[in-house]
Amino acid sequence: MIEFLVLLNQKVLRTMKKTILLRATLIILLTLYSHLITRETSAQQTRPNVLVILVDDLGYGDLSSYGATDLKSPHIDGLLNRGMKFTSFYANCPVCSPTRAALLTGQYQDMVGIPGVIRTHPENSWGYLKPSAVTLADVFHQAGYQTSIIGKWHLGLESPNTPTERGFDLFRGFLGDMMDDYYLHRRHNVNYMRRNQETVDPQGHATDLFTDWTCEYLKQQSKNESPFFLYLAYNAPHTPIQPPQEWLEKIKQRETGIDPGRAKLVALIEHLDAGIGKVVQTLDETGLSENTLIVFSSDNGGQLSVGANNGALRDGKQSMYEGGLKVPTGVVWKNHIAPHSDTDFMAMSMDIFPTVCEASGLTVPAGLDAVSFLPTLQGKQQKPLRTHWFFRRREGGTRYGGKTIEAVRSGQWKLLQNSPFEPLELYDLKADPLEQKNLAESNRKKFNQLSVLLRAEIQRYGTVPWQKPLTPYSKD
Incomplete structure (x- = not known):
């Protein structure tokens, strides 16, 4: 009987030990799982928001910070002062669609099917976005970002090459190339203004609309736990040179003797500058500027025939000389990029793709022509991005x-x-x-x-x- 009780006691002890061991193992596993989830959630929350601001036809010398003397751009200049200003940044192409294609795919524009400008009429349209091309929006969307484009698309007028079919969750803007009127938002009498797939007909100057929609979006996103990727593509200062009248009058009064054509362009750029100022102010007021990577650039050089200033550079838009390709550019990221830093490091539009991916901790797709310049932004030495x-x-x-x-x-x-x-x-x-x-x-x-x-x-x-x-x- 005693032997039986001893054996029974040993069996119970073994069972208890197994139970305790199993429970301890479960606790350890749950702790590890909880830690991983916490790390993943933390990583999701600390990933930067990304805002890419692309303006249209801004000349290399058409900001105060790049040498303009008859123009005041305090808001863009102030933004660039928060980070790194590039003095040797190049657009992929001296016209619109190809540069936009390169920026959004990280490849030379011809390699994604857009060697020229996409336009309304097929006989004068020179591109069709390659169906297999992966866009920045695709990459950020798959990583859990909210992806949006506000402004000018210019990479396709119909399915399957509309923004919401190429990785963007939200599109508020203009599908086509240029607007024939900044207030009517038409091109060849066609209304290309959209909210996602819906045709809309908003009232107001296009620059103001894109600014207001952006500020509205940022306020919404400030309450969202998911990070966002926003591509803000203004039409300004592309032709027609159509600033609000009050802005034009202000320039005429301030810059006495200014050429009338130049006055209109200066007014359009200063109006754009004020819009970007509102966007930055919204970032600050919502706290989003604490963890938002901001890229500012132009799609090509300024158009000389409407009074653009490309500094001392030769020629302008639609030209392979430096004035058509070299563009004002800056990158801002608080606590990651030193403020008031300038660089003559050479990069181009498509290199923005891997740079913002790498900065956000995302896997850069294989096979890109583009190369990240993140080390340069971090103040590190970096070899040239390419030989040719x-x-x-x-x-x-x-x-x-x-x-x-x-x-x-x-x-x-x-x-x-x-x-x-x-x-x-x-x-x-x-x-x-x-x-x-x-x-x-x-x-x-x-x-x-x-x-x-x-x-x-x-x-x-x-x-x-x-x-x-x-x-x-x-x-x-």
Whole structure:
């Protein structure tokens, strides 16, 4: 009997030990799980919001901080002072659609099917966004961000290439290229203003509408636990140069003797500057500026024929000279990027893609042409992003004033063709930053080297179709 009780006691003890061990194991597992969930939630909450502000046709010299003397841009200048200002930042293309395609896909524009400007009429439209192209909105959406675009899209007028079909949760803005009137919001008498897929007809100046919608969105997002990716793409200061009348009168009174055309453009830019000031103020008031990465840039250089100022640079919009490609740019991220810092590090529009992904802790898609410049933003030394830089715009015939032009830059050397009816030109940008001395004949060795590079790149672009397919094809 005693032996039986001893055995029974031992069995009970073993069972109790197993139960205690099992319970302890469960507690440990639950603790680990809770810790992982907490870390994941914490990471989600500490991921930065991302705001990319892209303006349209802003010249390299058309901000006070970039040398303008007849123009006051305190709000954009103040924003750039909060972070790093770039003095050697380049648009992928000297016109609209291609640069936007490059920025949103991290690839050269030809490689995603948009070598030229997308327009209303098919016979004059030069792009069709590649179905398999992954957009910034796709990447951020899949990572749990709220993704939105407010403003100008210009990458497709119909399904499947509308914003809400390319990764954006919300679209409030203009599908098309330019507006024929900033108050009527039409292009060729077609209303391209949308809220998601719905056609809308809001009242007011487009700059004010995009500003107000952005401030409204930011206030909503300040109450949301999920981070956001917002692409704010203003139409201004693109033609028509149509500032509100009170802004124009203010410029005329302040800048006595100013050229009338220049006065209108200055007023349009200062009106835009005030709008961006309201956006920044909303970020501050809602506390979002504490953890929002902000990128500011332009899609190409300023249009000289309407009074733009590209500083001392040669030429402007629609040109492969520096004035068409070099654009004012800055990046702000509180406690991550030193304020009042300037850099001459060279980057271009498409490099924004991997940079904001990396800064947000997101996996950068494979196979991009773009390279992150996050180390530069963090004050670290960084080697050049690439050995060769390519710029291209493809359009056709003289009927619409279109042309195919291209350039390649390698180190200090730049080879360009600014007209299909003129020979290629070679410049040494280190010795001749204003592109005054064409060395095409005197340095045939460098000319031939760059010519071979440019030709090979153009052949690579030829592998991607850029017109709407006759029959639909899948993203695969």
